[in-house]
Amino acid sequence: MPETVVVVGGGYAGIAVAKALDDVADVVLVEPREALFHSVAALRGVVDPAWSGRLFLPYDRLLSRGRVVRDRAVRVDPTGVVLGSGARIDADFLVLATGSRYPFPAKTELEDTASATAAFRTAQTVLASVDRILLLGAGPVGLELAGEITAAWPDKSVTIVDPAPDVLSGPLPAALRAELRRQLEVRGVELLLGASLSEPPGTDPGTPGEFTVVTSTGGKITADLWFRCFGVVPVSDHLTADLVDARRPDGHVEVTPDLRLVGQRTVFVAGDLAATGEAPTASAAGRHAEIVAANIRALIDGAADLLRYEPPAPGIAVPLGPGGGASYSDELGLVGAATTAEIKGADLMVEFYRDYLGLT
Ligand SMILES: Cc1cc2nc3c(=O)[nH]c(=O)nc-3n(C[C@H](O)[C@H](O)[C@H](O)COP(=O)(O)OP(=O)(O)OC[C@H]3O[C@@H](n4cnc5c(N)ncnc54)[C@H](O)[C@@H]3O)c2cc1C
Known part of the structure; x- marks a missing residue:
């Protein structure tokens, strides 16, 4: 049976990890939004009517094998996720990629x-x-x-x-x-x-x-x-059990050099949520995602050596x-x-x- 990888959050980090592992694992992407909110373009969306439709990019074609569950993770522990609906999804590997909030119009809380x-x-x-x-x-x-x-x-x-x-x-x-x-x-x-x-x-x-x-x-x-x-405020209020100890007062989550949540073997963190000391950017989220996906793939294959993340200048x-x-x-x-x-x-x-x- 393939391992189940639950990715919490379908922003720039989450989509990249989910897509990269789609061929090797049962990927479940948990995301309350109907479509990726492309915040990089958000500010043109408030000055040019032609752009408002371009800010929302549907998830329908992201995964070939895996699935996107449209719901919010309300409790996350090292072995799985409880959704707003009350359902639980067990995970062999968890990827926390819930990003950050920012006041409108840079980001929006509206999910549809x-x-x-x-x-x-x-x-x-x-x-x-x-x-x-x-x-x-x-x-x-x-x-x-x-x-x-x-x-x-x-x-x-x-x-x-x-x-x-x-x-x-x-x-x-x-x-x-x-x-x-x-x-x-x-x-x-x-x-x-x-x-x-x-x-x-x-x-x-x-x-x-x-x-x-x-x-x-x-x-x-x-x-x-x-x-x-x-x-900008990292979104980490749904972490429970052993995961909560890694949450800093500012909401960022402490990570090891291989981007695991400190103290955890199968829980990874990517994007704005990860306390890597970088400015929060979609490019950093993409780079984290590459390392996280490669490391989960390595663990699935039974490898012991994991890649370390080095933030660029x-x-x-x-x-x-x-x-x-x-x-x-x-x-x-x-x-x-x-x-x-x-x-x-x-x-x-x-x-x-x-x-x-x-x-x-
Ligand atoms: C106006 C603006 C312009 C920017 N321009 C650039 C740029 O040019 N280049 C660049 O590199 N970066 C840019 N950034 C920064 C970039 O947008 C962020 O760094 C990026 O969004 C971080 O990606 P992420 O995947 O970590 O999080 P996010 O994009 O914040 O995505 C997190 C996702 O998690 C979901 N989520 C939250 N809580 C839960 C939960 N409990 N359960 C399930 N899902 C949940 C959210 O709905 C969201 O979809 C810009 C940001 C803004 C605001």
């Missing part, structure tokens, strides 16, 4: 495609109707959203506030930050760095309505709409709309708008993931 698409369409209508937008957070999401808004509507006023002294935290070169600041300035985006709000805006994020806020540096901002562009691609932005990696160095559009901005990797899911 029709409701989630409608939420993106509503956000487009709201954005189109307002003139002044405040974005809290000058990380990749805040910058990318400012880029999408100014590319779609060059006349709208966009202000970004962040308590950090510069855009993009983390070990990235100063020249990348300078290039992004330069392009944002050309687009008329106001960057208020080293500043925070004395009180949050009086409206809910994403809800139109004029408000005025005071900053810690004494300035006043009046805007019609705001979005929270910070606050940090890099990032930050598009500012379809044609702008800047990126950095060790291989490429610092590259500007044209290469960033090629790497990410033009199609936001939709075709790559459609192909991956067998949809082309």
Whole structure:
């Protein structure tokens, strides 16, 4: 009998592990969403109506032998998973790939495609109707959203506030930050760095309505709409029994160098959930998935030596709309708008993931 591999979470990490083991194990992918939410392209989904449908990529053709169970894992222990329906699935190997939450529009909690698409369409209508937008957070999401808004509507006023002294935290070169600041300035985006709000805006994020806020540096901002562009939170509240000890206070899960959950032989972790010390990215999720799938395959084959995961040097691609932005990696160095559009901005990797899911 083939071993059963239960993969919890069908994001970038989960689909890659499930697909890689489909030929060698009974794979069960547990995922409450109707389709993969392609968060890499989410921010274009709030400025361009043509994109809202491209953000949801169905799972139907991902696996040939295995199955996708549309449900949520509510309790996970080292030997299996209890679903929201109450059913239990026993596992020879478990892969925890439940990723992270992020405030809308970077991610959405809506699980059915029709409701989630409608939420993106509503956000487009709201954005189109307002003139002044405040974005809290000058990380990749805040910058990318400012880029999408100014590319779609060059006349709208966009202000970004962040308590950090510069855009993009983390070990990235100063020249990348300078290039992004330069392009944002050309687009008329106001960057208020080293500043925070004395009180949050009086409206809910994403809800139109004029408000005025005071900053810690004494300035006043009046805007019609705001979005929270910070606050990535790993999803690990369903871990029970021996697994819970590996959960850090911030929600990440401690892993060994071969990406097993610490203290476990058959439980692996991949993607944003894994405490590898990297920035949370789909590319890292894909790299974890390769190691996890290879190691499970090795254990199934009775091998003793497992691959170790080595995080690469940090890099990032930050598009500012379809044609702008800047990126950095060790291989490429610092590259500007044209290469960033090629790497990410033009199609936001939709075709790559459609192909991956067998949809082309
Ligand atoms: C706006 C934006 C742009 C980005 N751009 C890039 C980029 O250009 N390049 C890049 O590399 N990265 C990018 N990222 C980061 C990337 O999206 C994340 O790192 C990636 O989503 C992590 O993948 P994952 O598989 O770990 O988790 P997720 O994609 O978060 O998927 C986790 C899945 O688990 C499911 N799940 C959660 N709880 C349960 C449960 N209890 N039971 C079953 N299933 C569950 C969820 O429904 C979800 O489908 C971007 C992120 C955002 C928000």
